[in-house]
Amino acid sequence: xxxxxxxxxxxxxxxxxxxxxxxxxxxxxxxxxxxxxxxxxxxxxxxxxxxxxxxxxxxxxxxxxxxxxxxxxxxxxxxxxxxxxxxxxxxxxxxxxxxxxxxxxxxxxxxxxxxxxxxxxxxxxxxxxxxxxxxxxxxxxxxxxxxxxxxxxxxxxxxxxxxxxxxxxxxxxxxxxxxxxxxxxxxxxxxxxxxxxxxxxxxxxxxxxxxxxxx
Numbered sequence: 231x232x233x234x235x236x237x238x239x240x241x242x243x244x245x246x247x248x249x250x251x252x253x254x255x256x257x258x259x260x261x262x263x264x265x266x267x268x269x270x271x272x273x274x275x276x277x278x279x280x281x282x283x284x285x286x287x288x289x290x291x292x293x294x295x296x297x298x299x300x301x302x303x304x305x306x307x308x309x310x311x312x313x314x315x316x317x318x319x320x321x322x323x324x325x326x327x328x329x330x331x332x333x334x335x336x337x338x339x340x341x342x343x344x345x346x347x348x349x350x351x352x353x354x355x356x357x358x359x360x361x362x363x364x365x366x367x368x369x370x371x372x373x374x375x376x377x378x379x380x381x382x383x384x385x386x387x388x389x390x391x392x393x394x395x396x397x398x399x400x401x402x403x404x405x406x407x408x409x410x411x412x413x414x415x416x417x418x419x420x421x422x423x424x425x426x427x428x429x430x431x432x433x434x435x436x437x438x439x440x441x442x443x444x445x
Contacts, residue, residue: 231256234272235282236263237433240335241295242282243393243426248299250422251384252309256284296327299386310422312386323380326372326387333365335394341401359402366404373409377416384420392417393426 233249233256235242249256261281262268273279276291284292284301292298303312314320337358344355369391372379379387395414404410417423 231287232259232285233257233282234259234261234275234285236261237426237429238437239281240338240393240397243430244295244389245282245284245298246426246429247389247392247422248295248302248312248386250425251312251389252302252306254302254306254309296324296331296386296390299389303386310384312384312389314381314383314385319380323385323387326379327390329365330387330390330394334362334398335390337362337365338394338397338401342397345401362398362402363404366398366402366407366410370404370407370409373413379413388417392420392423 231254233245235245235258237243237246237260261272263272263279263281269279275285276283276293278293280293282293282295282298284298286292286301286305292301299312313323341355341358341362344351344358369379376382378384379391391413395417398404399414418427
């Protein structure tokens with residue numbers, strides 16, 4: 231398998247986390263879409279040029295982070311079971327995965343864009359922060375009775391949430407949400423996430439230094 235991704239993309243981090251939880255063997259293919267040469271080369275493989283993308287051993291191209299993780303959970307034996315067999319639990323995992331992607335991760339991206347604008351729209355920022363707070367409170371309530379997001383086991387829903395935590399705490403500082411703070415602490419010492427954060431740290435250092443991979 232080959233994974234085309236960028237370490238600073240939260241959706242790429244989500245898939246990396248799933249791969250490490252499954253203890254899967256794969257070839258990492260870091261793609262810098264801002265580099266016109268790398269973008270053109272990647273477009274020959276996948277014209278929509280969206281990351282992450284998994285290329286399976288039989289040549290199947292799988293975009294979309296949740297679909298990639300579902301494929302991995304079915305195909306890779308061993309490691310963490312990310313989609314439980316029990317239908318009712320499976321449904322809750324899928325529900326939280328969708329809620330986090332749509333109501334948290336995508337909205338965080340919008341908030342980051344608003345903060346980066348030269349003339350910030352304070353009203354839009356406040357409205358978006360308020361919506362995100364409602365989601366955070368819902369997550370905190372969910373974690374009151376669960377070790378991980380859906381029960382005692384680490385699942386697809388956690389793969390979706392964990393990459394959002396640092397940005398959430400930087401931009402919204404929800405330190406009064408005790409259950410979410412506890413969750414963040416335990417996520418930070420999980421082995422699979424430590425591997426992902428190593429890649430993030432290296433990519434951030436290269437970004438700061440202006441270093442780019444040679445196409």
